[in-house]
Amino acid sequence: xxxxxxxxxxxxxxxxxxxxxxxxxxxxxxxxxxxxxxxxxxxxxxxxxxxxxxxxxxxxxxxxxxxxxxxxxxxxxxxxxxxxxxxxxxxxxxxxxxxxxxxxxxxxxxxxxxxxxxxxxxxxxxxxxxxxxxxxxxxxxxxxxxxxxxxxxxxxxxxxxxxxxxxxxxxxxxxxxxxxxxxxxxxxxxxxxxxxxxxxxxxxxxxxxxxxxxxxxxxxxxxxxxxxxxxxxxxxxxxxxxxxxxxxxxxx
Amino acid sequence: xxxxxxxxxxxxxxxxxxxxxxxxxxxxxxxxxxxxxxxxxxxxxxxxxxxxxxxxxxxxxxxxxxxxxxxxxxxxxxxxxxxxxxxxxxxxxxxxxxxxxxxxxxxxxxxxxxxxxxxxxxxxxxxxxxxxxxxxxxxxxxxxxxxxxxxxxxxxxxxxxxxxxxxxxxxxxxxxxxxxxxxxxxxxxxxxxxxxxxxxxxxxxxxxxxxxxxxxxxxxxxxxxxxxxxxxxxxxxxxxxxxxxxxxxxxxxxxxxxxxxxxxxxxxxxxxxxxxxxxxxxxxxxxxxxxxxxxxxxx
Numbered sequence: 001x002x003x004x005x006x007x008x009x010x011x012x013x014x015x016x017x018x019x020x021x022x023x024x025x026x027x028x029x030x031x032x033x034x035x036x037x038x039x040x041x042x043x044x045x046x047x048x049x050x051x052x053x054x055x056x057x058x059x060x061x062x063x064x065x066x067x068x069x070x071x072x073x074x075x076x077x078x079x080x081x082x083x084x085x086x087x088x089x090x091x092x093x094x095x096x097x098x099x100x101x102x103x104x105x106x107x108x109x110x111x112x113x114x115x116x117x118x119x120x121x122x123x124x125x126x127x128x129x130x131x132x133x134x135x136x137x138x139x140x141x142x143x144x145x146x147x148x149x150x151x152x153x154x155x156x157x158x159x160x161x162x163x164x165x166x167x168x169x170x171x172x173x174x175x176x177x178x179x180x181x182x183x184x185x186x187x188x189x190x191x192x193x194x195x196x197x198x199x200x201x202x203x204x205x206x207x208x209x210x211x212x213x214x215x216x217x218x219x220x221x222x223x224x225x226x227x228x229x230x231x232x233x234x235x236x237x238x239x240x241x242x243x244x245x246x247x248x249x250x251x252x
Numbered sequence: 253x254x255x256x257x258x259x260x261x262x263x264x265x266x267x268x269x270x271x272x273x274x275x276x277x278x279x280x281x282x283x284x285x286x287x288x289x290x291x292x293x294x295x296x297x298x299x300x301x302x303x304x305x306x307x308x309x310x311x312x313x314x315x316x317x318x319x320x321x322x323x324x325x326x327x328x329x330x331x332x333x334x335x336x337x338x339x340x341x342x343x344x345x346x347x348x349x350x351x352x353x354x355x356x357x358x359x360x361x362x363x364x365x366x367x368x369x370x371x372x373x374x375x376x377x378x379x380x381x382x383x384x385x386x387x388x389x390x391x392x393x394x395x396x397x398x399x400x401x402x403x404x405x406x407x408x409x410x411x412x413x414x415x416x417x418x419x420x421x422x423x424x425x426x427x428x429x430x431x432x433x434x435x436x437x438x439x440x441x442x443x444x445x446x447x448x449x450x451x452x453x454x455x456x457x458x459x460x461x462x463x464x465x466x467x468x469x470x471x472x473x474x475x476x477x478x479x480x481x482x483x484x485x486x487x488x489x490x491x492x493x494x495x496x497x498x499x500x501x502x503x504x505x506x507x508x509x510x511x512x513x514x515x516x517x518x519x520x521x522x523x524x525x526x527x528x529x530x531x532x533x534x535x536x537x538x539x540x541x542x543x544x545x546x547x548x549x550x551x
Contacts, residue, residue, distance in 0.1 A: 049457070071462040071542070079459030089454060093266075102451075105259035106460040154459060 001027040001158065001189050002048055007057035009043055017043040019213045021057070025191060027157070030184045032200050033193040034224055035210030041193040044210070045160045048191070049081050050074045061158070079107060082151030082159040082188075086166035088143045090135040096122065096146055097131040103150050121149040125179060141172035148179060152188075159183060161192040165199065173199065197224035256464065263451070263468035264475065267444055275476065278440040282480025282528060283487070285433035286521050289426045290488040293517055294508075296422040301508035303415045311340070312383050312403030314373040314390055318346075320397040325371040328394045332373060337386055340376035370399065430528060433480075437532025441473050445540045452540075466537035473533020474526055481525025485518055 002025040009017040018040040025031050033041040046052040047059055050066055059066050066077055091099055100118045109117070122128040125145040135143055144164055151159060161180060165173035177199050184190045194200060200207060201223045209217035209226045217226035268275050314332065316325045326343070333341040350367040353360075377383050387401040445452065455465045496507045 075456075075459045075461040075464075077459075078457060083457050089450060089457075091451060091454065102259070103454060103458040105256065105262075106455045106464055107458060108256045108464070111258070150454075150458070 001025050001029075001062060002191070003058075003060040004044070004047070005058045005060070007047065007054045007059060009040075009047065009052060010055045016213050017052075018047075018054075021215050023208060023215055023218070025189060027189055028184070028187055030181070030190045030203075030205045031192070032203075032205055032207045033191065033210060034195070034200060034207055035216075037195075039210040040213045041210050042162055045083075045162050045191065045193055048158070048160055049083055050077055079154045080156050080158060082148075082154070082156040084144070084147050084151050084159065084161040084164045086163040088135070088147045088167075090143060090146060090150075092135050095132050095134055096127055096138070099135070099146060100150055100153060103153050107154065109153075117153065121152060124152075125149045139172070140168050141175050144168060144172075144176050145179060148176070148183070152183070156188070158189045158191070161190065161194075163193055163195065165194065165196050170198070177203065200224040256467075260467045260471055264471045267448065267468065267472050268475065271444060271447065274440050274443055278437055278476040279480045279483065281436040282433050282477055282525055283483035285429040285436075285528075286481055286484035286525055287487055289429050289524070290484055290517070290521055292422045292425050293520075294488070294492060296418050297513060297517070298508045299415060299418045301510075310380055310383075310404070311374050311376045312387065312401060314375060314398060315400045315402065316371045316397050317399045318368065318370045320371065322371070324397050328397050329373050332375070332390060332394075335386065335389065337378050337382045338375055339378045340374075342374045344372045344374060346371050430524070433528045434532045434535075437473055437476060437529055438536050440476065441469055441533040441536035442540065444472060445469060445536060462541045465541060466534070469537045470530060470533045473529040473536075475529065477525035477527070477529025477532075478522065479525075480529075481522040484525070485521050488521070489518075 002023075004021050004023040007021045007023075008019050011017060021040070021044065023044070033044060035041055043052060047054060048061060048066075050069060054067055061077065062080065064077075066073075069077060091102065094102060097118055100121060101114055104114045104117065118131075119128065122131055125148055127142060127145055127149065130138060130142060135146070138146065144167075148159075148164075159180070164176055164180070168176060173196060180190050180192065181203070204221045204223075206218070206220050207222035207224070207226075208215055209219075209222075219227060316328070322345075329341070329343045332338065346367060346369045349369045349372060350361075353369065375386075377386055383403050387403065390401055391398060452465055492507070496509070499505050499507060
């Protein structure tokens with residue numbers, strides 16, 4: 001479904017975001033990308049939805065090399081991929097329903113389908129009662145659920161989530177992860193970059209470990225920390241301790 | 253299709269409503285540029301109109317020798333009027349010229365006593381610029397019977413030069429103003445694009461093509477151009493009408509009033525407004541949408 005073949009990314013300032021990454025994600029998988037900040041998780045996701053182009057190597061999505069797509073080609077690729085962000089990126093002046101309608105209109109969905117699809121998605125993410133509310137009237141979890149609904153408007157076979165629980169309390173984070181699990185159960189491939197140790201440990205899914213811009217581990221049913229040792233400049237332990245301390249305080 | 257149209261119209265309206273000051277600034281600038289262009293255009297049209305009317309009246313006169321016989325002058329007249337470039341001719345017999353002179357200057361005519369005037373011909377040329385050449389031809393061919401060929405070359409030269417100067421300065425000024433309008437619209441749309449970068453990002457993430465993303469912004473630019481053109485046109489119409497009335501009342505002269513020409517001019521202003529809006533916004537949208545977002549070095 002998604003394949004990285006010797007992919008490297010170097011930014012003009014000389015920073016290497018990814019170095020010779022090989023990765024393969026099969027259809028219907030739920031994959032966590034973990035590792036300290038700045039080690040290439042987000043860049044890996046950006047490469048899949050073609051926000052960034054590889055410096056070298058190839059990326060295949062559904063069997064197509066996406067490295068050299070035109071503007072129109074990128075647009076069509078993105079209709080096959082839903083993206084969820086940590087900061088939601090919702091339009092504040094539009095209601096819940098209008099946020100979804102906007103995203104469907106721009107890809108020229110017929111009005112009759114828009115109404116039906118918007119209602120189905122809102123039902124699916126549990127926001128049907130809140131359809132006329134504005135984003136600022138929603139809780140963080142509700143905003144993220146709306147963001148997920150928007151990512152699903154085109155029935156994408158792939159859903160990418162870049163730290164979707166990063167701005168949420170632990171309880172709401174679990175709500176979102178459960179929703180992503182439900183979406184994955186329906187056959188959508190989910191790739192999620194996260195710093196949330198508890199979720200990764202408990203879900204026991206495939207985990208890809210990023211460190212020093214490389215993939216240093218790939219375990220099926222793995223936990224937040226790789227079972228094999230790896231030396232990393234930015235410590236995973238340090239990155240996570242702050243979050244987990246916060247989570248523990250919240251629970252207390 | 254209807255979904256896309258509704259989307260484009262809604263987003264354009266939202267943009268206009270959310271940035272009224274910017275929208276007004278853009279409309280004002282387009283209107284100002286097109287108004288000045290319109291003034292230049294109208295001045296040019298009226299100058300052409302005046303030059304054409306004046307040139308229609310410009311003629312030159314051939315005076316025969318006083319001792320030439322009527323037979324000789326009449327024969328020369330018949331040959332001269334057949335020359336290439338002569339569009340009108342009128343033979344003035346010396347008796348008729350003397351009668352006219354006596355009517356206009358009775359005292360002087362009485363003092364002179366006898367008719368000193370020769371036969372003459374009043375001629376009109378197809379092209380004012382050809383008059384000097386026609387004068388030389390006539391003088392060379394009939395040296396024995398013709399004493400003088402007279403024309404007001406200063407007037408014809410001045411009119412011809414004036415038309416040429418206006419014809420050259422007008423379009424240059426128009427182009428300059430069009431460039432200024434383009435820059436202003438371009439920056440206005442660029443600011444709008446920046447202010448709406450979140451919407452653009454979402455559009456791009458859900459798979460909107462660059463054309464679909466650009467369309468509301470291009471329509472916004474066209475709207476600015478059209479409204480600006482309309483404002484300029486309205487102002488010009490009111491001012492031109494007022495000026496025509498004043499000129500007729502005070503000076504008794506008339507302005508160029510060809511309805512077809514004026515309608516074409518009005519249409520040109522609106523088309524120019526739309527074109528300025530379209531080009532300015534297209535440049536901004538293309539620049540914004542195709543700018544390198546994540547610069548990655550190539551291997």
